[in-house]
Amino acid sequence: MKTVILAGGGHSHLHCLLERSKEKTADRWILISPSRHQYYSGMFSGFVEGIYSEEEIRVDLEVLCRKAQCDFVEASVLSVDPIQKQLLTDTGDLYSYDAASFDIGSRNEDPDIPGLSGVNLKIKPNHHFPSQVERLYRSRNTVFIGGGAAACELALSLRAWKEKNGDPGDSITVVHSSPLLHGTGVLASRSMASLLARRGISTVRGKAEQLQEGTIVTDRGRHIPFDEVMFLGGAAAQGLFVSSLIPTDEKGFMLTNAHLQSISFPDLFAVGDCGTLENFPELPKNGVTAVRQGPVLWDNLNRFLTGRKLHAFQPRSRYLSILSTGNGHGFLLYGSFAVQGRWTRKLKERLDRSFMEKYTFHEK
Structure with missing residues (x-):
């Protein structure tokens, strides 16, 4: 055997x-x-x-x-x-x-950013994530480092929670060195930037160079205060x-x-x-x-x-991705195509629940 x-x-x-x-x-x-x-x-x-x-x-x-x-x-x-x-x-x-x-x-870390490791809210391995969320809820000034799907999605979801359960005036900032949703196209990037602005989420273009005494310093000389910071830059x-x-x-x-x-x-x-x-x-x-x-x-x-010939994995050039953007809305991406709406969020929820149901077994 x-x-x-x-x-x-x-x-x-x-x-x-x-x-x-x-x-x-x-x-x-x-x-x-x-x-x-x-x-x-x-x-x-x-x-x-x-x-x-x-x-x-x-x-x-x-x-x-x-x-x-x-x-x-x-x-x-x-x-x-x-x-x-x-x-x-x-x-x-x-x-x-x-x-x-x-x-x-x-890991969601970047050892090249001095001061990050001691304060970064680590969500990987992913079983750490639930325990970190309570800190996001309590934070008055939250900064997400990274302009990809994860940073944008979590910033929008946190804003939605604070509007319903916390203080909608709490500051949420996304610091990104590349265009938002880099690689998805100009239309998607601009649409996400507009959405974040409408939801009261600040975006700061630049690379986080160091963290010191509750402040992020970027390569463009910006100083951004934070209570909690989460690195989602790759x-x-x-x-x-x-x-x-x-x-x-x-x-x-x-x-x-x-x-x-x-x-x-x-x-x-x-x-x-x-x-x-x-x-x-x-x-x-x-x-x-x-x-x-x-x-x-x-x-x-x-x-x-069993000594048989193996199959090759063939990557796809495009794939479907749906981001939850809060308050019943979603942001669908497929290649350079992007669309927003309630129906995209409903589709995401259906796909996510279907995925989880496959692996859920109730012991007798």
């Missing part, structure tokens, strides 16, 4: 567990995750706004593992020995594998792969081939935020990519164990 280890409970691994619950194999599968619950980041904005409860935005990995006849281990992987094919966890346990896959996400790699001498890209993400395998160790796989495809280094590290990698990963893990 061969052993497959899944490190992390991300989107792709959730798919593997769901498929195994339908189609059992004789192999032993183990899921190692630092938390029993995996939170769905696509519903974070709705949680901040108060639309969803904590129970509604998380998957119980232990229950899902029992359904899939997969051992569940609540721990974090500290190191990998790719020669001996062993993983070491923070509980001091060693696990041997025939194949191991990593879906451990990334994914930072976990240190696991570099310390384990597994080949990575220049940022520390595991470098993989088209089959989602390490370029040097074919029994290691990486998906979601923690991996970089060698032939598609600019592929967005987001939930959409991870969801699409799930079926390929499941198929390739089983094919690898």
Whole structure:
């Protein structure tokens, strides 16, 4: 009997567990995750706004593992020995594998900004997020660093919550070095800028250079006071792969081939935020990519164990994304196409709830 280890409970691994619950194999599968619950980041904005409860935005990995006849281990992987094919966890346990896959996400940090690490509200690993939201609610001056979808969406959701439950006069600011929603086109960027302005959210163009005594200093000389700050300016790699001498890209993400395998160790796989495809280094590290990698990963893990030819993952050039913008409205993006409205929010809620229902099992 061969052993497959899944490190992390991300989107792709959730798919593997769901498929195994339908189609059992004789192999032993183990899921190692630092938390029993995996939170769905696509519903974070709705949680901040108060639309969803904590129970509604998380998957119980232990229950899902029992359904899939997969051992569940609540721990974090500290190191990998790719020669001996062993993983070491923070509980001091060693696990041997025939194949191991990593879906451990990334970090929302930037070590190049002095003073950030001590005050940054960290939402990754994502099981930390709910405990940080109460601090956002209490904050009179909140700053989100980053101009991408996550920063814009959370700023708008926080504004909606404060208008209903807190002080609508509280300051919310988005600091961004690139155009808002960079990469989606001029129309989407301008539309988002206009929306943020209408909702009373300040936008400051510039790069955060340092944080000191409750103030963010930008490269353009702006000084922005804050009570709470959250960095959402891009994914930072976990240190696991570099310390384990597994080949990575220049940022520390595991470098993989088209089959989602390490370029040097074919029994290691990486998906979601923690991996970089060698032939598609600019592929967005987001939930959409991870969801699409799930079926390929499941198929390739089983094919690898039985010596069959693996399938290649084919990225898409465009994908659908819907941001929750508060008060029943949404912001839909598809390539350079952008549209706002209530119907987009309803579509997002339907898609998000449908996604979660697949992984929700109630024990008898």
